[in-house]
Amino acid sequence: MLDMDKKIQIFKALGNETRFKIFKNIFTGGYACSIDDTKPKDDLIAQATCVTSIAEQFDFALPTISRHLKEMKDADIIIMKKSKNKIYIEPNIETMKEIAECFTKLVKEYEEGAVYQFDNTK
Amino acid sequence: MLDMDKKIQIFKALGNETRFKIFKNIFTGGYACSIDDTKPKDDLIAQATCVTSIAEQFDFALPTISRHLKEMKDADIIIMKKSKNKIYIEPNIETMKEIAECFTKLVKEYEEGAVYQFDNTK
DNA sequence: CATCAATTTAGCTAATAAGCTAAATAATTA
DNA sequence: TAATTATTTAGCTTATTAGCTAAATTGATG
Numbered sequence: 001m002l003d004m005d006k007k008i009q010i011f012k013a014l015g016n017e018t019r020f021k022i023f024k025n026i027f028t029g030g031y032a033c034s035i036d037d038t039k040p041k042d043d044l045i046a047q048a049t050c051v052t053s054i055a056e057q058f059d060f061a062l063p064t065i066s067r068h069l070k071e072m073k074d075a076d077i078i079i080m081k082k083s084k085n086k087i088y089i090e091p092n093i094e095t096m097k098e099i100a101e102c103f104t105k106l107v108k109e110y111e112e113g114a115v116y117q118f119d120n121t122k
Numbered sequence: 123m124l125d126m127d128k129k130i131q132i133f134k135a136l137g138n139e140t141r142f143k144i145f146k147n148i149f150t151g152g153y154a155c156s157i158d159d160t161k162p163k164d165d166l167i168a169q170a171t172c173v174t175s176i177a178e179q180f181d182f183a184l185p186t187i188s189r190h191l192k193e194m195k196d197a198d199i200i201i202m203k204k205s206k207n208k209i210y211i212e213p214n215i216e217t218m219k220e221i222a223e224c225f226t227k228l229v230k231e232y233e234e235g236a237v238y239q240f241d242n243t244k
Numbered sequence: 245c246a247t248c249a250a251t252t253t254a255g256c257t258a259a260t261a262a263g264c265t266a267a268a269t270a271a272t273t274a
Numbered sequence: 275t276a277a278t279t280a281t282t283t284a285g286c287t288t289a290t291t292a293g294c295t296a297a298a299t300t301g302a303t304g
Contacts, residue, residue, distance in 0.1 A: 008142050015134030018292080020126065027232065051251060064293055066252060085250055085301040096229050103222035110149065110215060140262085173281060186263055188282060207271040207280055 002098050006076065010099065013075035018060065019068050025057055026078060026091050050086045124220050128198065132221065135197035140182065141190050147179055148200060148213050172208040 002010070014020055026049060055065040069089065072078045076095045080087050124132070136142055148171060177187040191211065194200045198217045202209050 004142065004146075008137055008139055010137075011133045011142070012137030015130055015132075015137040016292085017130055020130050020133070024126075027228065052249090060292090061294060062250090063252070063295085066250095067292080070252085082251095082301095087251070091232065093229060093232060096225055096232075100222065100225035100229055103218055103225060106149065107215060107218050107222055110213065110218075138262085174279090182262090183264060184280090185265085185282070189262080192282085204271095204281095209281070 002095070002102070007099075007102070009075040010077055010095065013072050013077055016068075018058065018064075019072055021058070022054060022065070022068055023072065023077065023091075025054060026089060049089045051089070052086075054089065124217070124224070129221075129224070131197040132199055132217065135194050135199055138190075140180065140186075141194055143180070144176060144187070144190055145194065145199065145213075147176060148211060171211045173211070174208075176211065 014023060051066055051069060052062065054069070055062045058065060069078065069080065073080050076092050079090050079092050081090075082088075136145060173188055173191060174184065176191070177184045180187060191200065191202065195202050198214050201212050201214050203212075204210075
């Protein structure tokens, strides 16, 4: 269950044009995406989503993208896994599910006229 | 349908502690909330959610809360309606529905292995 | 073990955002 | 129409964020 601070962190992470586009890219990928744990590590394709391949899609310096990715990882909206000397990046679907549920519940309970706790952890 | 810029604006609006709490307050309200258009305007109760009653719940100056509310209104996450010389505030449920749907679809299509367009308007 | 590739950290600058007080505006009421 | 209430606007200060380059780190490979 996401607490208030985590939710704010998630919205902050998505509330910036560069990070939003990175997020979008990680989902839609112009390149192959994600780590398949069922395959041996040396099977990972060269074009899989890593920091460099994401940075290539933007007109910003690599360290800038690296910082954005760190912020997104800290917010738990992406997962970064190191394999060899590359870091592979994929969306954090669990977090997305929680956020989806949170908004769905917000609407549902509001329409039922109940007092809804958008966040009941604090 | 929310375009990319609008989504970023919505996340930015929710990605700040003060605004998040205001948003939460508008839903959960420690006070009576919302405008009921089916009732005559002079039927509105004194404690209904207006700028002042929201500001009272925070340790910030009124103009600060007013600015935050403007930002939330511009992002279409709340609705502000003037009646007499007060402004009544309620959540924008349509936007919440769209956001809920957006995340639900994101998860669903990702799990189906499809290439998901988190935003296909730009 | 030297080099290369991938990424992060440090330290800087400029832009943006969040707070404030004082003043202005708008609508109501005495 | 003067006073009161509700809200916004203006203008300021401080904090935060987003970008940069240069340097450091990590791990792989010749």
